[in-house]
Amino acid sequence: MQRINIDANTDPDDMARQRRGRGHLPASDSLQQDLTMLDDARGLCNSDRSSRREAKRRHRSGSNGWCPALLYMSFAGIVILAVAYFLYIGYMETRINTPISAAKVVVKSGLESPERYWGTYRPGVYFGTRVRHPASIVTGLMWFVPGHFQNNMLAVRHWCDQADDLPKYGWEVHDGRNVGIQKIIDKSVILQTSFVKRLGGQHGGDWSARISAMPKTKRQVGGQASLLYYVALDPDDKEAMIQPMIGTSQSLGSLRGISDSVGGFRLHVLNASGTIVNHHLLSTKHMGLHMLKETVYKGLRVFQGKSEKDKYIGLAGEMFSHEDTLRQPNFVVFQVTGELPFEVDIVYESDSFLRRPGMLMGEALSEQLGLYEKKFHSDFEEKFSMEAKGFSEEEISFAKAALSNMIGGIGYFYGASRVLGEHNSDPVPYWKAPLYTAVPSRSFFPRGFLWDEGFHNLLISKWDREISQDILGHWFDLMNWDGWIPREQILGVEARARVPDEFVVQRGKNANPPTLLLTLHSMMAGFKRDLSDDDYEYLSHLWPRLRAWYNWFNTTQLGEMPGTYRWRGRDPKTMRELNPKTLTSGLDDYPRASHPTADERHLDLRCWMTLASGLMADIARLIEKDPTRFDDAYKYLSDNNVLDALHWSYAANGYMDFGLHTDELELRKLAPNAEMKRVVHGDPKLKFVDSFGYVSFFPLFLQIIDPYSAKLGKVLEDLRRQDLLWTPYGLRSLAKNSPIYNKRNTEHDPPYWRGAIWINMNYLAVRALHHYSNVDGPHQELARELYVSLRENVVKNVVREYKRTGYIWEHYSDKTGRGEGCRPFTGWSALVVLMMGETF
Template sequence: MARQRKPVSVDHSNSKFPKKTQSQNANKVGFFSYWKQVLACVCLVVAVCVGYMGYLETRVNTPFDDQKMVIKSGLDVPDRYWGSYRSGLYFGMKTRDPYSLVTGLMWYFPQQLRPDGGGIRHWCEEGDNLNRYGWTEHDGRTFGIQEIQDGPFLLTTSFIKKPGGNHGGDWTARISITTPHDQFIGQQLSIILYSAIEEKTKGWIKPSHFGDKFLTGIIGETDGLGSFNIKLYNNSGEIENESYLSCSAQGLHVLKETVVASLRLVTDRQKGNQKRIVLPGELLPIIDGKRSEPNFIATQITGKIPFEIDMVFESGSNMDRSSTLMGNKYTDELKERRNEFNIKFENVFKLSSKGYKNDEILFAKAVLSNLVGGIGYFYGASRVESAYTRGPVPYWKAPLYTAVPSRSFFPRGFLWDEGFHGLLISKWDLDIEFDIINHWFDLMNVEGWIPREQILGHEALSKVPEQFVTQKNSNANPPTFFITLHFILNNFVDKLTGKEGQLQNLERLYPRLQAWFDWFNNTQLGDLPGTYRWRGRDSTTNRQLNPITLTSGLDDYPRASHPNVDERHIDLRCWIALASSTMSEIAKLLNRNEQKYTNTYSYLSDNKLLDELHWSSNSESYSDFGLHTDAVVLKCPPPPKSPPGYQVPQNLEKIRIVLKDPELRFVDSTFGYVSLFPFLLQIIDVNSPKLNKVLDDIKNPELLWTNYGLRSLAKSAPMYMKKNTEHDPPYWRGPVWINLNYLAVRALNYYSKKEGPYSQKSKLIYNELRSNLINNIMKEFKRTGYVWEQYNDKTGEGQRSRPFTGWTSLVVLMMGEIY
């Protein structure tokens, strides 16, 4: 049996270390316990902070937490599934699928083709210097006709869609080439009709020959389209030769480059050793013993002018097709569609009954059709940034169905432009406009922010300079969709509340509108109650004469010379007033509590408070307020001193030199569009003497009045027509812009119909301004073949981007007196 183990007692009394008491041990335990708790708290705080920072970091690219606005897309909307949605191309068709089959057109004159591909038309490029191009008729749903004048030759592209089957139906596009000049009849022209799929498209395409009547087409199958074929048919004229290319392209944005790299010069010995340019057929590499699959198939047709080609898309699921839509059948169908379009156009705008001549009505139809025909469908992710991210991060991938300002220069979606586009589009087709609004508001993040410029997909990205790609969530853009919604409420109440109305759509939209309104009302507040300030101005730049305010939409319009927190921007204040008024109306329509928005509008439209914050008694005008001086110039800096025997490279780029210190003051030496905003958005009281002063200022030729519309900046303003940098010409510093002129005409119409001392005066100015704008835009269209981004305030000539059938298309509403 083992002996019992007993505890051993140790006597410390003779130890050289003092004996620890029980309380000392307790203190030590307490000490360590305390610091453990402190450390635990610190760790918890750090973890919470890290977690919260991570949460803040992700908010910029987290979608709004509510049901999606677009509940029907793709094949759920069959009449809008196919369309001319490749806005930046002269002609192309695609579906409203994220990864769609696309078709397109290129053309060139063989004798003008350069080795680098110069001379091939594909993208809408201002450098192509076409005499004119644009849709003459387009209903946004079923058909379109476009005319392209390239020198003495006229290319007409048209298409018709026909329902049938389960995959969006059939369509046919016709490309016709003619010339009115006898000396050019028989000249050769090469057109290239192609089809392509993206890498992520689930499906395949292959070249196919359908018989002697047809040229090289394709067969294929995708998830969105099922099986299909595309046939090319020579409808009339003499075809010199045909060739095709079947290959793998690196992306939709380099299709032209792929064609250029593939073209071959060959000798046709059967035609006396004549040289001709052809495509080489299959160019498919063999990988691991297997030939790769094509994603790009192009057919080149060289014909003698005049000739005409039909491109026929047929869905494999359409089993009830009685005949192929081509030849005479296509011609007859197109005639019917055009007749329906013309009847609808007159019913909507009533221009014939208003006494407009035939050529003026054709102009209006072309302008409307260019806006509607320029509607594109994009898919991809924006690049965004917040104060909490380490740099740019991707937004979520999403579709966008939207009109574009300019097919050549701005073939993508812009937030504040789209609110103006929506005025005309909603008048033409309310369902299309709500579809556009729904797509835009699905791009709202959890903060209530929508990126101001949408660059979605490789095709869109290839057209944008790198410095404009990233969007910052601190930066706003005018909330012009509230103008669209205000317009819809005023013009379409019956349609909204009717049996097939959009009231449910508004119900779903309402929480997003609330979030959008709150985002503006929280993030863009000024330093004083009742004031607002655009974010995004650069207070450190020394390259700009006046730091731009890109977020306001008015870019280089002069603001306070030294951006700081004291700024007060009157245009933004008026935009929020308009937004609150519209929100109040929508809330009432939906039987929601509108008090918050009614109170906000009452506060922001209070003329007494408005005058205290923004009326300059010195200039007797409304203006911004901020840290400002007019004494700034652009000059080359003095050259640096060089050490003996060494020459320092000199930077000769001009910088801003401030000749007089800025001070807090009204920016009242600058009179222009911003000064008019209380008038433009109808906030000035109808009986106010300040309304009379604004009307006098509008009519003053030394300020804004011209025979072509209201100029953007008064001739007396210090920065009138001055460059903002050594390289940036004036933009919003004098030229006539149609969107703000439309608001001016709209406001004049409003005040002319309100009982008050200045109604008759408003009416007279309304009639003259409206006439000046319409006449000049039509005159320039007839002279140049285009509507323009802006118009010269001295000559009325169109300038900058062309065609600019974005908000310049508001001229159609002015012609119809629709506000």
């Protein structure tokens, strides 16, 4: 069996690009130069033996002139070797954070896309705006209800936080460009945040936000709530300034400002309706963009009302240190306290917008919101046909909210990751870069995740392909010289403040499933049907990076046997974990071989590379590149006979991982107060890891099994076995008869991918069943039957849980169907929209 060796350096396009590059040699070339130098130095120090004998003879006879020369040459050789070694090490230390030498995919950024310059690009806060600029001004909402406390402090809401325990919040309408309408239900108040834009001028135009505060029950009518709307400057924008203005009779607060990101601007806080009890201001220096709420806490004071008993909490006005003689604020907060119900309009106006028809407030704001909201509903039905499919109004509202939360969860981040290469002794910063991306969860994961993003954009691309292509471009522009992309992006101080230290550093050998290719794969039908000039240019810019990524997988993640692949990053020495985690696979604690070795064969990674090979060949043909080597790789990897030889377990009668494994292990306390450790009761052996779960069905999920294969029939039959994956709520991640089903992986880590129902994998299953039910073969009817049942089970359960809890969840119980994990999780769980719309 011959190993498929995909080498970028064999492609003429690669060689041409290297000639045009920055002068960096590929690591293999650099290493060869050092080895050549080493050989030369050895040759210098180890002249032929006859010369040495002659030198010794001359020395004995008194002719010793060659001895100092030989010593000098030996010393020089050692010096050369030492210098070469340290130069090589220093060179290799810089490679982890050296960008790939290729044109960027994102050719239009910032103000080159004015219609998407401003946005709700701060998904980690309940409501906030910024522009797509590295040093953007930021605005946002905080609020509190007098008398509400949390952890013995006034309950000021700002960051999306599960600890706030809000009954519900999330976008109900969001198109990613012009409009967003969100409902937030707190303990005793309901807020609605509405955001709309109006293009004009040189800096992305104007926008307005309406914050509506409503009582939760009739008893709360007339109660009070305080809204705090702020503007904060990025410390990196040294020339930016903001200054509060004296309020008019109509305005509750105003400011003027200027920054590199938006030029000159004004912001007004206006009373839209209701009774305003009081309003206050805080003008100060913030302690960092990740500590805005802490700065507000420092600025709160108790004020005396009209009567002696009437006291309330308000902002302090100006607050500067004694040493700050300039008293120039970079953080201004406007507090408006009103009687429920009341509304406040926030109006942002760009100084470069000279011919606006009037302020976007009051009736003009209501009209603009209405027009864009109507268009959203029309576009949604056109793209997903929910009404035509007979879904109820409640189900359609759920689907719109799921899509809107995915789109409204798109953020813009800027900063540098912390990375560690194999030649680095300590983590180093990646280069500073922007990232435009969706996030898995606004409350728990408000940052970019590589493997999540491919699933996210399956939905985003069906809604707005331009947004999706822009997102993918930003991710691929984070690729280093070697074709590696850090799998978790923690960019900027706000994102960094929410991540434990242990998860910050990204390691250069660690992969993540190349799910961005799923999105490109789903776009291929459109590209093949009608490839525009813009599409051709986009794919052409993407091509060098796609090829580098593909080659990186084919050099760093290969297994020992030809045709096999192995995820790196498992810890073979751990004694704390029942089964060493495989975080790089995205499936975390899913059971792999119990004793990680180089002999492992990971089925899911091989399937990802099969998909990648076929896609690379398709894209190559579209942009007039040579697809031969990708076609060859795809034919080899999709050959069911080879797949079966490497991964079909005849003992379990299914597709499995392979490695050094035993099921005879447990977590046990070896001493009364000691931490639980893994105890192995049986000798591990090289064999298949015979536990049915998501990995076992990857050849089905990624549509690699031949429609006429007898094994397809067996896999489909196994899929509906209730003792394996099938439940009334969707497919569980691990079969009930697995030795590790629902077991903790450490004393402190509950099961994660060991039984729970995950929507991204169920989407792949539903999509695959739809495929096999529409291609000829003996298993077509069975695939159709399973497709109808599984789609119905998943959709009904996710909708039911949303109705019951107010949220879409990270995963669902395989026993009860109840939502579990973090919430809201409108990342890949929102793929239920595509299942409802049968948009694959």
